[in-house]
Amino acid sequence: MVVNIIIGGLFFAAIAYGAYKSYKSIKSNSCPGCSGGCADQSQCSSNK
Amino acid sequence: MKIALAGNPNSGKTTLFNATTGKLEYVGNWPGVTVEKMVANLKRDYKVSTQECSSDHTGEKTGTNQILVVDLPGAYSMTPYTGEETITRDFITDEKPDVIINIVDSGSIERSLFLTTQLLELDIPVVIALNKQDALKRRGDSIDVVGLAKELQCEIAEVTASKEEGLKELIAKAINAAAAKNQVAPSFEGKGSSQEDDARKDYTKKIADKYIIKKRSASEITFSDKMDRIVASPFLGLPIFALIMWAVYAFSINGVGGWMSEYINETFFGEIVPNAANGFFEGLGVHSLLQALIVDGAIGGVGAVLGFLPLIMVLFFCLALLEDSGYMARVAVVMDRYFKKIGLSGKSIIPMIVGTGCSIPGVMAARTIEDVNERRITTMLTPFVPCGAKLPIIVLFTAVFFPESSWVFPSVYVIAGIVIIVSGLILKKIYKYESSSSFILELPEYKLPSLKHAIRQMLKQAKAFIVRAATIILVMNTLVWFLQTYGWNLQVVEDQGASMLASLGGIVAPILIPLGFIGWQMAAVTLTGFIAKENVVATFAVILAASEDAIHVAGGPLSEFFTPVTAFAFLAFNLFIPPCFAAIGAMNAELGGRKYLVQTILFQFGVGYTIAMLITQIGTLVAYGEFATGFVPAIFVFAFIIGLAYYLIKRSNNIVKDDSTNLAVGGE
Numbered sequence: 001m002v003v004n005i006i007i008g009g010l011f012f013a014a015i016a017y018g019a020y021k022s023y024k025s026i027k028s029n030s031c032p033g034c035s036g037g038c039a040d041q042s043q044c045s046s047n048k
Numbered sequence: 049m050k051i052a053l054a055g056n057p058n059s060g061k062t063t064l065f066n067a068t069t070g071k072l073e074y075v076g077n078w079p080g081v082t083v084e085k086m087v088a089n090l091k092r093d094y095k096v097s098t099q100e101c102s103s104d105h106t107g108e109k110t111g112t113n114q115i116l117v118v119d120l121p122g123a124y125s126m127t128p129y130t131g132e133e134t135i136t137r138d139f140i141t142d143e144k145p146d147v148i149i150n151i152v153d154s155g156s157i158e159r160s161l162f163l164t165t166q167l168l169e170l171d172i173p174v175v176i177a178l179n180k181q182d183a184l185k186r187r188g189d190s191i192d193v194v195g196l197a198k199e200l201q202c203e204i205a206e207v208t209a210s211k212e213e214g215l216k217e218l219i220a221k222a223i224n225a226a227a228a229k230n231q232v233a234p235s236f237e238g239k240g241s242s243q244e245d246d247a248r249k250d251y252t253k254k255i256a257d258k259y260i261i262k263k264r265s266a267s268e269i270t271f272s273d274k275m276d277r278i279v280a281s282p283f284l285g286l287p288i289f290a291l292i293m294w295a296v297y298a299f300s301i302n303g304v305g306g307w308m309s310e311y312i313n314e315t316f317f318g319e320i321v322p323n324a325a326n327g328f329f330e331g332l333g334v335h336s337l338l339q340a341l342i343v344d345g346a347i348g349g350v351g352a353v354l355g356f357l358p359l360i361m362v363l364f365f366c367l368a369l370l371e372d373s374g375y376m377a378r379v380a381v382v383m384d385r386y387f388k389k390i391g392l393s394g395k396s397i398i399p400m401i402v403g404t405g406c407s408i409p410g411v412m413a414a415r416t417i418e419d420v421n422e423r424r425i426t427t428m429l430t431p432f433v434p435c436g437a438k439l440p441i442i443v444l445f446t447a448v449f450f451p452e453s454s455w456v457f458p459s460v461y462v463i464a465g466i467v468i469i470v471s472g473l474i475l476k477k478i479y480k481y482e483s484s485s486s487f488i489l490e491l492p493e494y495k496l497p498s499l500k501h502a503i504r505q506m507l508k509q510a511k512a513f514i515v516r517a518a519t520i521i522l523v524m525n526t527l528v529w530f531l532q533t534y535g536w537n538l539q540v541v542e543d544q545g546a547s548m549l550a551s552l553g554g555i556v557a558p559i560l561i562p563l564g565f566i567g568w569q570m571a572a573v574t575l576t577g578f579i580a581k582e583n584v585v586a587t588f589a590v591i592l593a594a595s596e597d598a599i600h601v602a603g604g605p606l607s608e609f610f611t612p613v614t615a616f617a618f619l620a621f622n623l624f625i626p627p628c629f630a631a632i633g634a635m636n637a638e639l640g641g642r643k644y645l646v647q648t649i650l651f652q653f654g655v656g657y658t659i660a661m662l663i664t665q666i667g668t669l670v671a672y673g674e675f676a677t678g679f680v681p682a683i684f685v686f687a688f689i690i691g692l693a694y695y696l697i698k699r700s701n702n703i704v705k706d707d708s709t710n711l712a713v714g715g716e
Contacts, residue, residue, distance in 0.1 A: 003332045003333055003334055004334055004335050007329070007332070007334050007338060007342075015522065015523055015526050017519075018518065018519035018520065018522045018523045019519075019523045021520075022519050022520040025519075025520075025630065026629050026630050027633075
C-alpha cells in the first residue's frame with residue numbers, strides 16, 4: 001500500500017508538473033522546450 | 049544596465065547574443081530570423097572583465113550582476129519600414145539602453161554605416177562591433193579601425209562572434225562607453241536638410257572609401273558568384289534543391305540516425321526498459337494497474353516518440369550545416385520565381401524554411417512581410433511544411449508500410465510543396481490580391497559550415513524534443529491510457545471498445561470514413577494529435593500496447609488498421625490538418641483577428657481532409673482495382689468541397705466587381 005502511494009505520488013507529481021508546464025507554454029503560444037526561441041520571444045512581446 | 053545589440057539584418061546579432069549570454073536562440077544565415085527582441089543576462093565569463101571595467105570607471109558594482117543584453121531585430125535604418133524594424137526603433141528611443149553595441153558586418157560596412165550614423169545621433173553611447181573578421185581576412189580586405197573610430201568618435205572592437213573572438217574586449221569597451229556617457233554625433237554636409245538621407249549615404253560612402261582597403265574590385269567574380277550561377281539558376285536551382293534534400297533525408301534515415309532509432313525503438317524501449325520497469329515494480333509489489341499505467345502508458349508512449357530522437361538529431365544537424373553554409377538563402381531565391389506565380393514572394397519561403405524546425409517561429413517569421421494579405425496567406429501555408437513534431441509520424445509510417453522505398457520520406461516534402469503552391473493559388477483567388485512585396489535578399493557568402501553551430505542547433509532540437517516528450521506527451525499518454533482502460537462507470541473494461549476513449553472517438557469516427565480511416569482508434573489518434581503532433585505516434589503506442597510486436601515493426605499491429613494507400617493518406621492527413629494548439633495560438637497572434645483564425649483552421653482542415661480522401665479513394669482504385677471504404681460518402685463530400693471553393697471564389701469576384709462599380713460611380 002505504502003509503495004503504491006509513493007510510486008503513484010511520484011508519478012502523478014510528474015504528470016502534474018508536465019501538465020502545468022504544457023499549459024503555461026501553450027498559453028504563451030509555445031511548446032514546452034520550444035526549439036525556436038519562441039517562448040522567449042512571446043514572453044518579450046507580451047512584456048512590451 | 050542594458051546593452052542593446054542593434055545592426056543590419058544578418059550582421060550576427062543573435063550569434064553575439066548567444067555567445068555573450070549563453071542562450072541558444074535560433075540563428076540563421078539569412079536576414080529576418082529575429083523578429084522580436086530577446087533579453088538575457090550577460091554570461092559570467094564576461095562579467096569578470098566588466099567588473100574590472102565598471103569599478104575602474106564608475107567606482108560602483110551596481111549593474112555588474114544585472115547587465116542585460118537585448119537582442120533586437122535587424123534594421124537598416126531608424127526610420128522603420130517593417131514591423132520588426134519598429135520594435136528596434138521603439139526599444140532604442142523609448143527604453144534608452146545604457147549603451148548600444150552596433151554590430152556591423154565587416155563585409156558590408158558602407159551599407160551598415162547608414163544605421164550606425166543614425167545611432168550615433170541618439171545621445172546614447174555606441175560601440176561598434178566589426179563582426180565577421182574571419183571572412184574579412186579570408187577575402188584579404190582590411191579596415192583602418194583607428195581612423196574609422198576617430199572619424200565616428202566611438203570605440204570599435206574587431207570581433208568574430210561565431211568563434212567568440214574579441215567579445216571580452218567588446219563588452220569591456222561597451223561598459224566603458226556607458227560609464228563615460230559622452231557620445232558625439234557625427235556631422236556631415238546636408239544634415240538636417242530635406243535631402244538628409246541622400247547626404248547621409250554620400251557621407252557613409254566617403255567613410256567607406258577612406259577606411260576600407262579592398263583587395264579586389266566589386267566587379268570581380270567571386271567563388272560565391274560562380275556557385276550561385278549553378279545552384280540559384282532558373283533551370284538547375286530546383287532539381288539541385290530536390291537532390292540535396294533527398295540526400296539529407298536518405299542519410300538521416302539510412303545512416304547512423306536511422307540505425308540508432310531502430311535499436312532504441314525495438315530493443316531499448318521495446319524490451320530493455322519495459323522489462324526492467326516491470327521487474328522493478330513487481331519486486332516492489334506495485335499494483336498491476338499502476339504498473340500498467342507507468343509501463344504501457346507513460347514509458348510505452350514516451351518511448352515510442354523518443355525512439356526517433358537520434359534520427360531527428362542527424363536530420364537537424366544536416367539542415368543546420370546546409371543553412372550555415374549559406375545554401376538555404378539561395379533556396380529562397382530559387383523559390384521566389386515560383387512563389388511569385390501564386391501571389392507570394394521569396395519572403396514567404398523564409399518562414400517556411402524556419403517552419404521545418406517548428407511551425408511557431410515559422411509563423412512568427414511571417415511578420416517580416418509587409419503586405420497584409422501576403423502575410424496572412426504565408427501564415428496559413430507555413431504549417432503545411434512538415435515540422436520536427438511531424439517527423440516521428442512520417443518515419444513511423446515509412447518504416448511500417450514502405451520500408452524499402454527511400455522516395456517516401458522526401459516525397460512528403462514534395463507533396464507539401466505542391467500543396468502549398470495549389471493552396472496559394474486558391475487563396476489568391478479567394479482573397480483577390482496581387483503580391484506587392486518586393487523580395488530583395490542579401491545573399492551571404494558561401495562558407496564552410498561551423499560544426500559547433502550545427503551541433504548546438506542539433507542539441508537544441510533534441511532538448512526541445514525530450515522536454516516535449518517528458519511533459520505534454522507524457523500527460524496525454526497518461527490520459528489516453530486512463531480513457532482506454534476505464535469505462536464511463538469508472539470500472540476497468542475488458543474490451544477497449546467499451547472504454548471512454550472508444551466512445552469519445554466514436555463521435556468523431558464517422559467524419560473519417562470517406563478517408564478510409566475506420567475505427568474509433570483513428571479518431572482518438574487524430575484528436576490527441578491536435579495537442580501535439582508527436583501524440584499520434586505515442587497514442588498508437590498506448591492503444592496497441594497489448595500487441596506482440598512494437599508499432600514500428602513492418603507488418604506489425606498498425607497493418608490491421610491501414611493498407612499502404614490509406615497509411616499514406618493518414619500520413620498526409622496528419623501533415624496538412626491544423627497544427628498543434630501552440631501553433632494555432634501563434635497563428636491567432638499573427639493573423640490579426642479571430643475571423644481569420646477560424647478561416648485558417650477550416651481551410652487547413654479542408655486541405656488535409658481533401659488530400660487524404662483523394663489519396664485513399666483514387667489510390668485504392670488504382671492500386672487494388674476496387675473502391676475504398678467510404679467511396680460513396682467521399683463523392684458527396686468532394687462535391688461539397690468543390691462547390692464551397694467555387695462559391696467562395698465567385699463571391700470574392702462579385703465583391704471585387706461591386707467595389708470597382710462603386711469606384712466608377714464615385715469617380716463620375
